[in-house]
Amino acid sequence: MTKEKVLVIGASGQIGVELTLALRKIYGNSNVVASDLREENELLRGSGPYVSLDVMNKEMLHVQVIRQNITQIYLLAAILSATGEKNPNLAWHLNMQGLLNVLDIAREEKLHKVYWPSSIAVFGPTSPKKDCPQRTIIEPSTVYGISKYAGEFWCNYFFGRYGVDVRSIRYPGLISYKSAPGGGTTDYAVEIFHEALEEGKYSCFLREDTYLPMMYMPDAIRATIELMEAPSDKLTVRTSYNVAGMSFSPKEIAVEIKQHIPKFTIDYKPDYRQQIANSWPESIDDSVARTDWGWKPEYDLSLMTKDMLENLR
Ligand code: NAD
Numbered sequence: 001m002t003k004e005k006v007l008v009i010g011a012s013g014q015i016g017v018e019l020t021l022a023l024r025k026i027y028g029n030s031n032v033v034a035s036d037l038r039e040e041n042e043l044l045r046g047s048g049p050y051v052s053l054d055v056m057n058k059e060m061l062h063v064q065v066i067r068q069n070i071t072q073i074y075l076l077a078a079i080l081s082a083t084g085e086k087n088p089n090l091a092w093h094l095n096m097q098g099l100l101n102v103l104d105i106a107r108e109e110k111l112h113k114v115y116w117p118s119s120i121a122v123f124g125p126t127s128p129k130k131d132c133p134q135r136t137i138i139e140p141s142t143v144y145g146i147s148k149y150a151g152e153f154w155c156n157y158f159f160g161r162y163g164v165d166v167r168s169i170r171y172p173g174l175i176s177y178k179s180a181p182g183g184g185t186t187d188y189a190v191e192i193f194h195e196a197l198e199e200g201k202y203s204c205f206l207r208e209d210t211y212l213p214m215m216y217m218p219d220a221i222r223a224t225i226e227l228m229e230a231p232s233d234k235l236t237v238r239t240s241y242n243v244a245g246m247s248f249s250p251k252e253i254a255v256e257i258k259q260h261i262p263k264f265t266i267d268y269k270p271d272y273r274q275q276i277a278n279s280w281p282e283s284i285d286d287s288v289a290r291t292d293w294g295w296k297p298e299y300d301l302s303l304m305t306k307d308m309l310e311n312l313r
């Protein structure tokens with residue numbers, strides 16, 4: 001069996017830190033190279049190799065892939081929905097060109113596998129609101145969603161035309177305590193825990209009744225690894241798989257937090273992110289992922305809330 005050598009791009013971000021640590025457990029610390037534009041996250045320090053890398057610099061990326069004998073790339077560098085609406089050109093440029101650079105190098109160097117996440121942000125106002133299916137009307141209204149949907153078809157194209165084994169998941173909003181979220185619309189569901197513990201109150205930028213698909217980070221990491229380990233011939237989706245964890249509103253998560261912190265209060269001051277949230281589905285149908293590679297979430301709202309508070313404390 002060929003030894004795998006993994007490069008994680010965007011390793012200092014919300015997902016990158018935890019995914020890098022999980023991959024190091026599987027492949028061995030020295031076989032997972034973390035990389036990012038910003039400095040190495042403190043949780044990664046001392047756990048394995050780190051290189052400073054800009055995914056937009058294709059030549060430097062190519063040099064690293066050859067020099068380090070990389071066989072798999074996990075590409076996590078991106079601009080998320082809220083930041084993307086503030087700088088649409090930058091979001092489009094990074095989210096598209098970064099992916100194309102990785103796919104081109106994967107084809108040229110015959111990498112074994114590539115992972116690139118999409119998002120529930122591909123869905124738009126015309127998609128079904130409840131139990132949004134794998135295949136449905138998809139008309140995204142944010143630049144982030146447009147870039148993710150286009151990216152899904154680039155992945156499908158590189159798989160079909162060049163045989164690049166690129167795999168993808170449409171993550172819901174991810175909730176975690178290890179590293180901070182990076183400019184998304186679902187970030188409130190992380191901020192609320194920090195503010196509840198530090199201030200006893202939270203001012204939410206979404207309305208109380210805004211339901212969105214969410215997932216706890218341990219489920220997201222496990223989904224990623226299970227998809228990447230699934231036999232190629234089981235995968236019927238080469239754009240990106242729907243996966244679901246839970247769905248809740250700001251009011252519901254506040255009620256759940258109150259069970260642990262009775263004095264906790266919340267108020268609502270919706271801003272520009274409300275419009276983004278309104279364009280997304282409330283919940284996701286992930287039956288295709290369940291059938292193809294056995295996906296099943298473990299965490300619901302109450303289990304996640306308990307675990308988040310225990311760990312943040
Ligand atoms: P993040 O913003 O926390 O992390 C992204 C990382 O990429 C950052 O550390 C950043 O410094 C790095 N980066 C930015 N530009 C770079 C460049 N040019 N070269 C190298 N590194 C660069 O994002 P995240 O939440 O960890 O998301 C990772 C991926 O998962 C993204 O593709 C995102 O769209 C997707 N996703 C995330 C969520 C979520 O809720 N976190 C949900 C759906 C999809």
Ligand code: AKB
Pocket residue numbers: 080081082119120121144171172173174183184185186187
């Ligand atoms: C965001 O809110 O932009 C992300 C996502 C759902 O892709 N968390």
